[in-house]
Amino acid sequence: MATPLLEARDISKRFGRLQALHHVSIALPRGQTLALVGDNGAGKSTLIKILAGVHQPDSGEIWFEHRRVHLGSPTQARRLGIETVYQDLALVESMSIARNFFLGAEPARRVGPVSVLDTAKMHRTAESYLREIGITSLTTAEKEIRLLSGGERQAISIARAMYFGAKVMILDEPTSQLSIKEARKVLDYIRDVTARGLSTIFITHNLSHVYPVADVIVVLYHGRKVGEFLKGTADPSVIESLIVKGDTEPADRAGGN
Amino acid sequence: MFHRRRELGAVIAIAVTYSVFTYLNRAFLTWATFGGILTIAAEIGTITIGEGVLMVSGEFDLSVGSNFTFSAIVLGMLLKAAVPAALSVITVLGMAGLIGLLNGLITVRTRIPSFITTLGTLFFWNGMALWVTGGWPISFIAPLPVLNVLGNSTPSPASSLHVSAAWWAVAAVIFWIMLEKTRYGNWVYGTGGKTEAARAIGVPVDRVKLINFTICGLLAGLAGALQLGRMMSISPVRSGLELEAIASAVVGGVSLFGGIGTVLGMILGTIALASIEVGLVAAGAPSFWYTAFVGCVIIVIVVINTQLDRLIFTWRS
Numbered sequence: 279m280a281t282p283l284l285e286a287r288d289i290s291k292r293f294g295r296l297q298a299l300h301h302v303s304i305a306l307p308r309g310q311t312l313a314l315v316g317d318n319g320a321g322k323s324t325l326i327k328i329l330a331g332v333h334q335p336d337s338g339e340i341w342f343e344h345r346r347v348h349l350g351s352p353t354q355a356r357r358l359g360i361e362t363v364y365q366d367l368a369l370v371e372s373m374s375i376a377r378n379f380f381l382g383a384e385p386a387r388r389v390g391p392v393s394v395l396d397t398a399k400m401h402r403t404a405e406s407y408l409r410e411i412g413i414t415s416l417t418t419a420e421k422e423i424r425l426l427s428g429g430e431r432q433a434i435s436i437a438r439a440m441y442f443g444a445k446v447m448i449l450d451e452p453t454s455q456l457s458i459k460e461a462r463k464v465l466d467y468i469r470d471v472t473a474r475g476l477s478t479i480f481i482t483h484n485l486s487h488v489y490p491v492a493d494v495i496v497v498l499y500h501g502r503k504v505g506e507f508l509k510g511t512a513d514p515s516v517i518e519s520l521i522v523k524g525d526t527e528p529a530d531r532a533g534g535n
Numbered sequence: 536m537f538h539r540r541r542e543l544g545a546v547i548a549i550a551v552t553y554s555v556f557t558y559l560n561r562a563f564l565t566w567a568t569f570g571g572i573l574t575i576a577a578e579i580g581t582i583t584i585g586e587g588v589l590m591v592s593g594e595f596d597l598s599v600g601s602n603f604t605f606s607a608i609v610l611g612m613l614l615k616a617a618v619p620a621a622l623s624v625i626t627v628l629g630m631a632g633l634i635g636l637l638n639g640l641i642t643v644r645t646r647i648p649s650f651i652t653t654l655g656t657l658f659f660w661n662g663m664a665l666w667v668t669g670g671w672p673i674s675f676i677a678p679l680p681v682l683n684v685l686g687n688s689t690p691s692p693a694s695s696l697h698v699s700a701a702w703w704a705v706a707a708v709i710f711w712i713m714l715e716k717t718r719y720g721n722w723v724y725g726t727g728g729k730t731e732a733a734r735a736i737g738v739p740v741d742r743v744k745l746i747n748f749t750i751c752g753l754l755a756g757l758a759g760a761l762q763l764g765r766m767m768s769i770s771p772v773r774s775g776l777e778l779e780a781i782a783s784a785v786v787g788g789v790s791l792f793g794g795i796g797t798v799l800g801m802i803l804g805t806i807a808l809a810s811i812e813v814g815l816v817a818a819g820a821p822s823f824w825y826t827a828f829v830g831c832v833i834i835v836i837v838v839i840n841t842q843l844d845r846l847i848f849t850w851r852s
Binding site: 352353356364368369370371372373377380381382383384386392393394395397 | 715716721722724727728729733790795
């Protein structure tokens with residue numbers, strides 16, 4: 279395996295009496311996709327929120343590009359190039375694609391004494407990135423987000439992260455509210471951006487979405503890492519058993535242990 | 536870009552108003568009447584721009600009517616005390632902006648709804664206006680130059696159009712540019728459209744709200760100065776203009792829930808309500824009809840806007 283771009287070493291995190299993560303380590307190689315799977319409450323969200331700078335771990339280290347880093351806030355993480363796409367928190371429905379794409383980082387040019395939005399550049403850039411990511415249903419960046427499908431929204435978030443120079447993209451349940459067809463498209467986008475050198479971590483409940491794109495699969499169970507598999511070495515029934523029970527003992531013998 | 540034209544309701548309202556009142560009275564369709572409409576619209580419309588911009592960022596200011604009155608009174612008192620005109624106007628605008636900022640600080644710091652904050656300051660500044668005047672209006676017999684510049688002068692002696700409309704136009708251009716053409720404008724839409732998303736992506740949403748509260752206060756004060764200039768008199772009695780300003784903004788397509796609205800819509804909404812007011816007077820209807828009528832218009836327009844929105848949503852391909 280190549281040297282990892284982003285690495286979490288021995289991370290523990292406790293919320294009150296709940297041990298959300300217990301000595302978990304993951305390593306994301308450059309240009310690869312890591313899928314984080316596990317049941318509800320397994321600790322997936324806590325782990326990615328630590329990598330996104332939302333939570334700070336109680337113990338453990340985070341390494342990024344061969345350096346130990348401290349991710350004190352989402353802004354700090356973003357500045358390093360770690361971008362998180364939250365499904366429900368990414369876009370403003372009442373605004374156009376172009377205005378969303380650049381929200382908080384709008385390009386401007388000076389006209390006399392005032393600094394004026396460079397709307398032409400906003401539209402041009404947003405449209406070219408949407409084309410590049412392979413989304414054909416949108417030809418204009420003028421459209422309001424509320425008129426778009428869930429898959430199109432994901433595509434815009436991913437394109438935006440690409441444009442702003444993300445090195446690592448973390449996707450929180452990117453396919454959970456999508457139709458089968460749309461989920462497939464979003465998986466294509468993920469494969470696409472990793473082919474361009476981006477590294478991605480994504481969380482999902484749906485194992486059938488994992489196998490086509492993940493290079494590494496990490497299984498969490500009650501805050502512990504119970505399995506790690508490279509592409510092609512994973513036996514679906516083993517992973518399923520790990521997710522549900524945290525071990526690979528067949529169900530009929532599990533009671534005897 | 537049909538789905539972005541939420542000003543349509545106001546355009547329909549203006550068209551219907553003009554058709555009906557011209558049918559009732561031919562004199563309605565004249566430049567003189569239109570000048571009168573613009574004169575009435577100028578003061579409410581200046582408040583509406585501030586209120587509308589604030590509404591786009593997801594907040595309300597119910598105290599604009601009280602701020603309007605209190606600012607006009609303070610301006611009148613300063614001028615009567617022979618304070619230099621420019622200094623008086625600047626002081627009053629600064630004070631009005633601070634009144635707005637205070638609303639913002641209370642709202643943002645305590646996280647209580649601005650509806651409540653500004654309901655409180657509505658009463659507070661109304662009380663202050665009554666206290667400093669003892670309940671009596673402030674009037675000027677002879678027009679001062681500054682009052683002429685603010686609102687009293689007209690392009691020709693008999694004209695119903697006052698210079699206050701020009702100040703309204705200046706404010707409209709400034710805030711149209713701000714909302715549509717600047718980075719800050721994009722932040723305003725983001726803040727009102729989905730506060731948490733805007734915050735997560737790095738928009739300083741609290742600062743946006745504070746600035747918009749300040750703008751709203753400042754424009755309410757400016758409107759007070761314009762009316763003092765035009766009428767040369769101001770009464771400390773409650774004006775009720777806050778509801779007219781919100782109504783104008785809503786008729787112009789500004790969303791009550793934030794994130795949606797344009798300065799063009801705010802202008803058209805104000806003109807729609809002002810033309811109804813002038814039309815009813817021209818038709819000889821008692822003035823209370825206006826109040827009742829405005830209520831109906833608001834409901835009808837918001838229903839039209841909502842239905843249009845649903846239609847567009849089902850049409851999307």
